[in-house]
Amino acid sequence: MLYRIFTDKEAFEEALYSYQTNLSIILAALLLMPFNYLMEVFKWQLSIKSLTYLPFKQATAGVLSGVSLGFVTPHAVGDYFAKIWSFSHEDRKKALGPILVARMSQMIPTLAFGAVAFIVFIQRKPVFDDYSSDYTSWLIPVAGLIAFLLLSFLFIKYGVKNKKWMYYFDLIRKLQLKSVAQLVALSSVRYFIFSVQFMLLLSIFSFPISFQQQFLGIAFMFLAKSVLPTFNFFNDLGIREFSAVLYFETFDISAAPVILASLLLWLINIALPALIGLFFVPQFKIDPS
Template sequence: MVAGKLAITLLTLGLLWHSVVADAATAAAWRGLLTRTLSGQGRGPVLAALLLMPLNWGLEAWKWWRLARHLEPVSFRRSFRAVLVGLTLGFVTPNRVGDYAGRIMELKSRRLDALGAVFLGRYCQLVATVAAGTVGLLYFLLRFYLPGYPAAQLGVVALTVVLNAAVLLPLYHSELLVAAVQAVKPLRRFSRFLTIMPTYPARILTDALLISGLRYAVFCAQFGLLLLAYGVQASAGPATAAIAGTFLLKSLVPSLNALADVGVRELSATHLFGLLGEPVLPVLSASLSLWVLNIAVPSAIGLVFVLRLKVLRKRKQSRPEAAEAV
């Protein structure tokens, strides 16, 4: 167990070093951010984006707390710790599957059921991302790619509505997701982990979805503040559409780890903001800085909890419910 913790620590620190210091583009963006802050240019927006970081992950912890309480009594403090541990473990694993491990290890029982709960929370975030992102991409399709084609415009609008309905429906009828997984032979062995999902009442699902929406708004606000700090001059409406489209395109591309997300987000952001006439460097700098603030820094903080993590807990047979919520 000690060797595993040490390996995770070294790998995480190595990736952080490679991302923030060794990689020339990221290092230049970070130096530019520090220079602007220390010189007074963009100081307010950058500090505001930084202050939103704990709110961002606090909302994620709140969402996990709402979902985890359906499985066992759990405190918000433990939920926040689980989110940071999951973020750190997810930093070094394909498609951030370590996020699942980090959260379930903080629970004391029903850990297999917790896999379905984590998936449910991520699905709620996907619903929010798809809802905003499809509207953002719709703006670019209508303005830049389909002007003068009213039939095609009507078609993509209808497709947007259908797509959002198709994504939202399984959230409140998760038995459809379970059935879909069972129908695919290679995935069938995972279906038992998802059987907990249909037991969640609509009230908890709606809460999780609303929290996901709030967290998405915080993400957008951070990106907007960093774009402002770096001197991007796009109007609020088109800029919001570009931000939403960027987040959607990033979420649709599987990644090897959190480091791989950087390239996907930067490519999407520079393309969409390029259509608005914005230069590449300010957009690239803002996007890289967003990654540092929301992924790299919290992952480093989460290392403290990873090193203190007790993977194998001694289960006490008669433990009052109050003691469950540490």
């Protein structure tokens, strides 16, 4: 399959031509990028507020520099260091806990919609067909995944007794459920912005499938990117393209437009913000202690 995808020169030339004649749609996807990261800035401010108040400008610097350092580090660990170094506080190592919670909150919509997409992919039929038995088949894993994340949070909040770990999880233990719900809401908005961007890029081509099926294909891609083990170099570039092609091929969709849409989404949402974030990295006051 991979050989056929990357040797279909005619399909790629046709896809590139379509993009060149639809620059307004690409511009619309590009204009959504700041709103995408605005949600991440709000999440960072909300998760760290019990430790310190972060002004909007400082929170933005932490988020964008995190994208830059996470771009080239295994499993995006550079994002953790960037956010910790982006503000001054005697106990800033405690920020590890809030960063973890913010990441877990983003996993809830990713796992929820991704589980549905995965089951649809396995069944190879639209989820909105009138098969009542199908709904119960994916409600259980979705509920289980969300319950696992919530239980993990509750365990950290109430079950961790080790003093060393309590130091890092102290801020998690102080988080109110209202704040957790707000983090999940912001994560869900960010997830839908990502999805709308990808659907805009896919809309350049006349796909013979519904918007619901396109959305589930995107959900399948995000799920694969989040759960498959990688070294995160170039932010999992390749996994997202392969997983998207794998899903859409079940609907007889050509690989070329899917790959180009995914690459363009990566350039807009990862490469460009990572480049911008480089300007904030020299501002860090790194304390090796």
